[in-house]
Amino acid sequence: MFNSLEDKFSVQSKGLLYPDVYLPGQVGWECPSNIALIKYWGKKQFQQPLNPSVSMTLQRSKTVISVEYFYQRKVKKMSLSYFFEEKQQPTFEDRYRQYLEHVSKYLPFLNHTELVIKSHNTFPHSAGIASSASSFGALALVLCDMERNLFGTLSEDSDLMEKASFLARLGSGSACRSVYGGFSLWGRTEDLMSSTNEAAISLNFIIHPVFSDYCDSILIIDSGKKEVSSSAGHRLMEHHPYAAARVTQAFDNLKKILVSLQYGKEQAFSALVEEEALTLHAMMLTSQPGYILLKPNSLEVIDRIRQFRSTMGMPVSFTLDAGANVHLIYPARLISDVKPFIEGQLAGFCQKGKVIHDRIGTGPVKFL
Ligand code: DP6
Numbered sequence: 001m002f003n004s005l006e007d008k009f010s011v012q013s014k015g016l017l018y019p020d021v022y023l024p025g026q027v028g029w030e031c032p033s034n035i036a037l038i039k040y041w042g043k044k045q046f047q048q049p050l051n052p053s054v055s056m057t058l059q060r061s062k063t064v065i066s067v068e069y070f071y072q073r074k075v076k077k078m079s080l081s082y083f084f085e086e087k088q089q090p091t092f093e094d095r096y097r098q099y100l101e102h103v104s105k106y107l108p109f110l111n112h113t114e115l116v117i118k119s120h121n122t123f124p125h126s127a128g129i130a131s132s133a134s135s136f137g138a139l140a141l142v143l144c145d146m147e148r149n150l151f152g153t154l155s156e157d158s159d160l161m162e163k164a165s166f167l168a169r170l171g172s173g174s175a176c177r178s179v180y181g182g183f184s185l186w187g188r189t190e191d192l193m194s195s196t197n198e199a200a201i202s203l204n205f206i207i208h209p210v211f212s213d214y215c216d217s218i219l220i221i222d223s224g225k226k227e228v229s230s231s232a233g234h235r236l237m238e239h240h241p242y243a244a245a246r247v248t249q250a251f252d253n254l255k256k257i258l259v260s261l262q263y264g265k266e267q268a269f270s271a272l273v274e275e276e277a278l279t280l281h282a283m284m285l286t287s288q289p290g291y292i293l294l295k296p297n298s299l300e301v302i303d304r305i306r307q308f309r310s311t312m313g314m315p316v317s318f319t320l321d322a323g324a325n326v327h328l329i330y331p332a333r334l335i336s337d338v339k340p341f342i343e344g345q346l347a348g349f350c351q352k353g354k355v356i357h358d359r360i361g362t363g364p365v366k367f368l
Helices: 005-014 090-103 108-112 132-151 157-171 230-236 243-263 266-285 296-312 332-349
Strands: 022-038 053-072 079-084 113-121 183-186 200-202 214-219 317-320 326-331 355-359
Touching (some): 022 132, 022 243, 053 108, 053 355, 079 090, 090 132, 108 113, 230 266, 243 266, 296 326, 296 332, 326 332, 332 355
Antiparallel strands (some): 053 183, 317 326
């Protein structure tokens, strides 16, 4: 049928029959952030990953977006007003305008639509949590929902999710994984037939029940703006001396984590998650120029987590994104041991003692 999702969505969008009436409407979605366990680091072509990644979608850390739209066929341009936390935000507005212009190739009705987008996050701006995954996830979902309302297309939820994931990736790679709850995989691997570099797929059909209630307590070591953005970091992989070895490792780790997730091997899972986190930062350290996002307190916390694990023999591990904060990953059944450990031994190394307790979630929700 189609060789790629790119083909599919370009062709399908050309076949849409445009209603010749004025159609106003409203849609709203909330979409959670996600934490990668196998890391996406480095790109090829446009927004395609060098290697497949696996993530866990969170429950509490979300972006909430509502859109009021006014479609009129005879109007031949898109207009956008963007409000973040009730305030007009020109910098974000420009980024979203560029994005909308880009994706109008797959959603041509946007060129006849006025949009008023209102968005906020459920986590504080200063929390150091990357918001691009949840915000592009939510934005892609509202756009697909508009298409559904205007044309009656994407009526199956699975079709809506597939297109939303494809579109979210074009805004921010990690965002495509947030469209699904539980565990997601983004990137082509021979291990899963339906996997693709163009969108994420849900992994929930293979996940062992032991992973169903995993928690992510985010230790906020530093809530400041990162010195080197993720986009710049991805670019530094282009001429990275260890890029090829990293990609091979990521493919190997992917195979291993899929086995761990399927058969409930928690110890192996913990070891892989940490290896991925440390490799991500090793890539940063050895980029040219190299850079360090970890802070002394990140290392102190990591050291204590490792000690806790070896003394208690529990599957408690850490992961990192492209920043100094440490994500503590553990099953909910260990909360009564882990909470006192966080409060007694880790919170003191966090900025103002800040820890955000999140956990695996069921994915985006339509509220309007
Ligand atoms: C370290 O998805 O933020 O969090 O595609 O340029 O928006 P862009 O990058 P982004 O990169 C995320 C990198 C990471 C690892 C991950 O989430 O897999």
